[in-house]
Amino acid sequence: MQYCYHHIQPSAHFLVHDSAERCHALLEAAGAWQAELHEEILVFDEGHWQKSHDLWVEVHKAKWADVILKEEFKELMMSDVEGFFDSEDLYKSLAVPWKRGIIIHGPPGNGKTITLKAVMKTCSDRGFAPLYVKSFRHRRSDEGAMVEVFKKAREMAPCIMVLEDLDSLITDTNRSFFLNQLDGLEGNDGLLLFASTNHLEKLDVALSGRPSRFDRKFAFDDPDERERTLYMKYWQKKLENNPNVLYSDGLIDELVSKTAGFSFAYLKEVFISSLVLLANPKHIATLSFSEVAKGQIRDLRVQMEKAKEQTAKSPPPQENAGAVVNPRFVRRTMQAQPI
Template structure:
């Protein structure tokens, strides 16, 4: 492509002839001088029409792994920090290169990324600049970033949270693999869900091609809290070789964040997008969300899993309309058989005999999986200190607590009908 001349050249200006809003050109000019000095050639400056958040996240991962794909050529300003203090649950405090003010260079692609701090109109902000040897080099680099991001995403569950300052990205490691056989569900529901998951990610979706089925799927999991919806999703996440993104909807979810989320996940397809408590989607964003689901390509290669504790808040059109959620599965409270199985797996036989345990499974009718877990905790604590267990009292206390909680919900929750997806 023929290079067009620039009407305004920085070398021909000074502070008396150019408005202050072009002051960042001082930094750009110095960066380009560095390229010629260190690389022996100049790099072309590109304008990013969309944010570089995905590139930022990938660069952070590359830096944390001491990858040789990246170099730091220099910093822009000497009075702005070049290292950042971070904290995580594993390593406590860490020092790492700051994404801001450093000039990152990818020698294999002849591409440089700079997040430059700017001070204009009495305000401080950061602007992203991307440089490349040519268009071909930049396109190869962007494809590399997508491949790297997908590779990093396989390491855990990737969390996208809508905040007041935009979409926040983080990653949660799967420290404990939940086995499929440990998921307590009705057998037909469990089989149906896992079959659809396996066929979606098996051999590049060959099943969908064989039977001429659109390569996208959405399921909605609903039921009262504490019965394993989140546990089921974690089990799925740890058992498929595909990126898993957990999108946390908040009061800050907007049309912009919806677009950003689907832009991210579409690039990572085939993948799983998990949306917990989907009924909490702000009303002003719902039409945009539905239009996105209805888009021809927005869900291609995406296995969408939504959960809700309040299915009565969701309009049936969300479930019944093709292309949104194809199936809805009720995650019920465990029946006596499942309760008995769960209590055995928890190891209650170390405190109770088999007959008492069987009776306990009958007594705990109406308790959720989470409450059964608390039951185990309470029995273990009492046994640890007293070497005996008052099972009847513990069960009675848990059931009374559940009744009080439900009464409080009925008294304070004001349903104005369906909120209307």
């Protein structure tokens, strides 16, 4: 018996036993086991579906409580997800296809990826397997990849399929094929598509501007004052037992007012870099958390302004080109409101 492993390396396995019946039973059981997911998430990459235990672990660590967004924003998004899986009968009674598409968009470092993980966790907990598409690369063509991707989604439905960085997955050459798969003559009943992008404006309006393909868009902008306060409080709770950190409510107000324009990733960096500095024995006795954090905010603001200047000067980056500046730290201004 010969299996093709990942379409590349053929490998041979032999089963030796005096009972052919038992051999067949074992093979059947192994085949059935192989077809199931065991603490794994299906990931499409390099032209085929693979099972990823690492992604499963990542997703199962995700908690909505760690995603700091305004409650009403979070609830609207969660109800879109939960509501989809609860509303098969409603869609059927309206004689419309039971499928939905959601795009989350915004500048780097404001929680799109952690939100996707929390959404995948929610779906997985409810028994709907999440599918994750990393690329549409395929040894034959992107079209070949899309056929495989949508075939699996139809097989697994009801399910959620995540397309991260949609603007880099969809190109001028594969777009119309993707739209065909999306609108699907074969139907995509039970498919909830969840896509993310930093560049909503780069997406063709055929994708971003037409309900029934992507019906809903959520903007993840840099946190406003209310979200920064929620984030500072989240860290206050995290650090409540740290003997090196005195973190009063008054300090929260100060940090909030000093960090206007910071992304969540920048805010996180304020805490991480401050704690690393404080962990140095030579600083513990001499510096307070408050002083260190404010110093870090000043430094990070300089870094952020420089990054913005550089971005303004440089031509738009090529896809996958090595970034001089971490794109996570580049800011844009849009309201974090679902539209």
